[in-house]
Amino acid sequence: MANTGTEQLSADQNDPKIRAAQEARLEKAWATPRGWRYWSAVNNTEIGFRYTMTAFGFMLFAGVLGLLIRTQLAVPENDFLSAELYNQVFTLHGTAMMFLFAVPIFEAVAILILPALLGTRDLPFPRLSAFGYWCFLIGGVFVCGSIFFNAAPSGGWFMYPPLTTEQGGLGADIWLLGLSFIEVASIAAAVELIVGVLKCRPPGMHINLTPLYGWYVLIVGGMILFAFPPLIAGDFLLELERAFDWPFFDPDRGGDPLLWQHLFWIFGHPEVYIIFLPSIALLAMIVPTFAGRPIAGYSWIVLSALGTGFISFGLWVHHMFATGLPSISIGFFSAASEAVAIPTGIQIFVFIATLMLGKVTRSVPMLFALGSLAIFVAGGLTGVMVAVAPFDFQAHDSYFIVAHLHYTLFGGMLFPLVAGIYYYYPLVTGYMLSRRLGVWAFWLMFAGFNICFLPMHLTGMLGMPRRVFTYSSDLGWNELNLISTVGAFIFAAGFLVFVFDGLRPKSHRDKAKRNPWNAGTSEWVLEIPPKPWGARSIPHIESRYPVWDSENFTKRYDEGRFYLPDAEEGRRETLITSVLDAKPVQCLRVGGPTWITLIAAAALAGVFIFATYHWWTATAVSGALALAAIIYWAWTGTAEHPEKDEKNIGMGLKAPLYVSGPRATGWWAMFITMTGDLTAFMGLVFGYFFFWTVHEQFPPPDIDGPGWVWPLIAGFLLCGAWTLTYGARIWNGRGDVILFRLALLGGVLLSVMGIGALAAGPWSFGMVPTEHSYPAIVWALVLWTGAHAAAGIVMQLYCLARSFAGKLTPKYDADIWNVTLYWHFMGFTAPVTALIMGGFPLVA
Amino acid sequence: MSDNVEKEVEHETGEGTDLWRVILAPVIWAVHFLVCYIAAAVYCEKAGRMADLLPAQLIVGAATLAALGGIAFIFHSLWKVRGVSTVNDNYNYAGSTPEERHRFLSHVALMLCVLSSVAIVYAALPAVFLDICR
Numbered sequence: 001m002a003n004t005g006t007e008q009l010s011a012d013q014n015d016p017k018i019r020a021a022q023e024a025r026l027e028k029a030w031a032t033p034r035g036w037r038y039w040s041a042v043n044n045t046e047i048g049f050r051y052t053m054t055a056f057g058f059m060l061f062a063g064v065l066g067l068l069i070r071t072q073l074a075v076p077e078n079d080f081l082s083a084e085l086y087n088q089v090f091t092l093h094g095t096a097m098m099f100l101f102a103v104p105i106f107e108a109v110a111i112l113i114l115p116a117l118l119g120t121r122d123l124p125f126p127r128l129s130a131f132g133y134w135c136f137l138i139g140g141v142f143v144c145g146s147i148f149f150n151a152a153p154s155g156g157w158f159m160y161p162p163l164t165t166e167q168g169g170l171g172a173d174i175w176l177l178g179l180s181f182i183e184v185a186s187i188a189a190a191v192e193l194i195v196g197v198l199k200c201r202p203p204g205m206h207i208n209l210t211p212l213y214g215w216y217v218l219i220v221g222g223m224i225l226f227a228f229p230p231l232i233a234g235d236f237l238l239e240l241e242r243a244f245d246w247p248f249f250d251p252d253r254g255g256d257p258l259l260w261q262h263l264f265w266i267f268g269h270p271e272v273y274i275i276f277l278p279s280i281a282l283l284a285m286i287v288p289t290f291a292g293r294p295i296a297g298y299s300w301i302v303l304s305a306l307g308t309g310f311i312s313f314g315l316w317v318h319h320m321f322a323t324g325l326p327s328i329s330i331g332f333f334s335a336a337s338e339a340v341a342i343p344t345g346i347q348i349f350v351f352i353a354t355l356m357l358g359k360v361t362r363s364v365p366m367l368f369a370l371g372s373l374a375i376f377v378a379g380g381l382t383g384v385m386v387a388v389a390p391f392d393f394q395a396h397d398s399y400f401i402v403a404h405l406h407y408t409l410f411g412g413m414l415f416p417l418v419a420g421i422y423y424y425y426p427l428v429t430g431y432m433l434s435r436r437l438g439v440w441a442f443w444l445m446f447a448g449f450n451i452c453f454l455p456m457h458l459t460g461m462l463g464m465p466r467r468v469f470t471y472s473s474d475l476g477w478n479e480l481n482l483i484s485t486v487g488a489f490i491f492a493a494g495f496l497v498f499v500f501d502g503l504r505p506k507s508h509r510d511k512a513k514r515n516p517w518n519a520g521t522s523e524w525v526l527e528i529p530p531k532p533w534g535a536r537s538i539p540h541i542e543s544r545y546p547v548w549d550s551e552n553f554t555k556r557y558d559e560g561r562f563y564l565p566d567a568e569e570g571r572r573e574t575l576i577t578s579v580l581d582a583k584p585v586q587c588l589r590v591g592g593p594t595w596i597t598l599i600a601a602a603a604l605a606g607v608f609i610f611a612t613y614h615w616w617t618a619t620a621v622s623g624a625l626a627l628a629a630i631i632y633w634a635w636t637g638t639a640e641h642p643e644k645d646e647k648n649i650g651m652g653l654k655a656p657l658y659v660s661g662p663r664a665t666g667w668w669a670m671f672i673t674m675t676g677d678l679t680a681f682m683g684l685v686f687g688y689f690f691f692w693t694v695h696e697q698f699p700p701p702d703i704d705g706p707g708w709v710w711p712l713i714a715g716f717l718l719c720g721a722w723t724l725t726y727g728a729r730i731w732n733g734r735g736d737v738i739l740f741r742l743a744l745l746g747g748v749l750l751s752v753m754g755i756g757a758l759a760a761g762p763w764s765f766g767m768v769p770t771e772h773s774y775p776a777i778v779w780a781l782v783l784w785t786g787a788h789a790a791a792g793i794v795m796q797l798y799c800l801a802r803s804f805a806g807k808l809t810p811k812y813d814a815d816i817w818n819v820t821l822y823w824h825f826m827g828f829t830a831p832v833t834a835l836i837m838g839g840f841p842l843v844a
Numbered sequence: 845m846s847d848n849v850e851k852e853v854e855h856e857t858g859e860g861t862d863l864w865r866v867i868l869a870p871v872i873w874a875v876h877f878l879v880c881y882i883a884a885a886v887y888c889e890k891a892g893r894m895a896d897l898l899p900a901q902l903i904v905g906a907a908t909l910a911a912l913g914g915i916a917f918i919f920h921s922l923w924k925v926r927g928v929s930t931v932n933d934n935y936n937y938a939g940s941t942p943e944e945r946h947r948f949l950s951h952v953a954l955m956l957c958v959l960s961s962v963a964i965v966y967a968a969l970p971a972v973f974l975d976i977c978r
Contacts, residue, residue: 204940205940206940206941206942206944206945207862207863207945207948207949208937208938208944208945208948208949209938209940298938299937299948299951299952299955300955302952303952303955303956303959306866306867306870306952306956307870307956307959307960307963310867310870310871310873310874310960311870311873311963313874314873314874314877314963314967325885326884326885326888326889326893326977326978327970327974327977327978328884328885328888328897328900328970328971328974328977329881329884329885329888330970331969331970331971331973331974332877332880332881332884332967332970333881334970335963335966335967335969335970336877336963336966336967338966339962339963339966339967342959342962342963343959541940542939542940543938543940544938579863580862580863580942580945581942581945693885693886693889693890694889
């Protein structure tokens, strides 16, 4: 049996002086930079906190836009906002709430609290989190700021062409490029959080003991990888049409606006669950605490979260019921939309069962939790109604849908989130939020919400369409709209009470005691107020509720009797463990404060922002700067050679300081990133075959190219580059450094020629992308695969340079492992591109 | 714990395979869903809106049988793992051992088989009730 270590009290830890010295060293290693250098901090507590505050900032901004909408609609024939400004306001309201609040707040809260839940000191890539945060901040300010220049997107938050391809101005470009940029942050967070849950659990925490929040984060991270990339692919195509007139969505030239709807909603519907699941996950942590007992049906929650995660990908067409698809297609999606109610409902029943079996303590988090269940159930039921296609035909695009989506989002996301903030506030800040103000905030928000949105069901049934900027007084919508507006302001008042409570001066507040809610999960063992080092020692976990179940857990933790109680070398260290059974596999040294993440994010922002204005030189310069910054970051901050092979991690165990391949976190990060990237590529492939489906003849008979010769050559060359990269890794592993370098060099040459051959196909046939959707999609595939091969070349050259610099050796080979993994994905992308381009026209 | 039991547990619970097995049934659901949707959508697009749905119905039927068969197979293998522990004769799987982790994941996978088959049957129903592509 695994020794729990209870008896392995090393003599050192009994000596208070030694413990104090350990704490001083930990404090120094994990110290938060002061003054203006604070902004270079990358630790999860700083980044998570900033991320949360920023997301709430955008939420308040979008909330004000919501109030403007309600003010405009309060009375008929209102002229408070012009039609054009109203369009910008409602578009930005939806866009900011979804992309700048709902999704990022998941990443923010997860980065903030996940390490505490897992008893780890930090997530494996703190600098990546920081980079993601800066991307989010810059991109968000860019998108939101546009409204002050009367240039905000105005085509609705889902940007349907042909409206958005016909519209002039910059609004749609700001939306497409700004949000693509922010999606970088989402993918970065997905990488960080998936690796966090799989590889950073404390020793002993087998996957069946993972806090439920961890399960949800894992599942949602996986969903992001399959949901966001199709939108990135869609953004890529729509921006190609707007900037260069490639007619993907123009029916006159073989395009189809429905392609955008598919790509958008393949993202858009899972996204609803991407924001719902992590919030409901907070309830899974809160409910057991206030019921005073373990969750009833842990495995049922895991089942339902996984089931919801999957089935939510089978719902996207229910947003397109009214587009005239065949009944059978509608039927499949209607069926899946009904089926998703089963796992969603299971979660609600588990919470109710836990409350019924336990002895419930009244508290503000519980108030919000119960309020959220009530609202969410109502939203879920209208969801089942609109999943029935004939009903949807009637309710589509009406205020009924507005009411439905706000019920699901407030009940499924906002209220649980506020509950979570009340719950975790003491852990993060060391202070309690006021109970009195909390009760006020809840009732104002709960009442205001229902007064605002309940009447909208009726307004919709009476025929009021979405997005109208005003209405005439004889339609019977006057009173209902006025009531909704009053409710919106009541809700806003409640929310302001909450914001006031969160931000008021510390001197007026109650200090929190340790574990203020008497919770059982491991994050509540942390000191309050929080220490910069996170965990005093990384605990050994043997139960789902160690604070309740494990004897002397807090004492042993405080006395540093678990893992890594010290920072002997003054480095920031945390433990990496195996995926299923959490056996220690590495003592990982994570990055400390740095400005490079901010520089890299700012340079990358330049690429997207300058491209919006078609300032191509500035875009290229920014791109080069971003590349240089990222290479500098990787060169100086990753895969460093440790001063010794392994170190003592406490409790009688040793762990290596350097690992490579599948045991290393970097390899997992590459795997996860490339999985998302592959999904985006599949989005483009979907586009190609979508055109084939909707056209009588595709490729069109009057357009030739790209032939089969050049694609075949390109496929072989790029597969050759892949093989040589793979060979390089093997030869390096065998110690044959010369052969390793030659193979890499050969890989670079073959890649360069491969890119040339890819482009030569459509080029030699004179295919013009603006002429028809066929050459456009072929060129889009060439661009995509060519750009990926170019990135592959950069990586091969990077490995070569590292080898010459003595940083990549047969012993320290993490770089080449990761680059080879990248090329494995190229080994799929390149031949598939070649086969589709060259082979499909032959069989079609 | 005797050596034999420990070896058996290690053999049965081998690292790395469990997580994939958990999502096998929902993956079958996803493949079934895509096959049905793509087959029917492409067929109806090419054959026209008044075409008889029979070919699509046959594909949906065959895919459904194959999917349910696959899930039944997985279900059968998981059924043997769930339930009472071979190590300590109880039904719990909230302990800190590879054996309990394995039984826990098998239990979740088993329930996902049930959920996935229900969702598969749901997805097949439209093919039963419709008869043309309209």
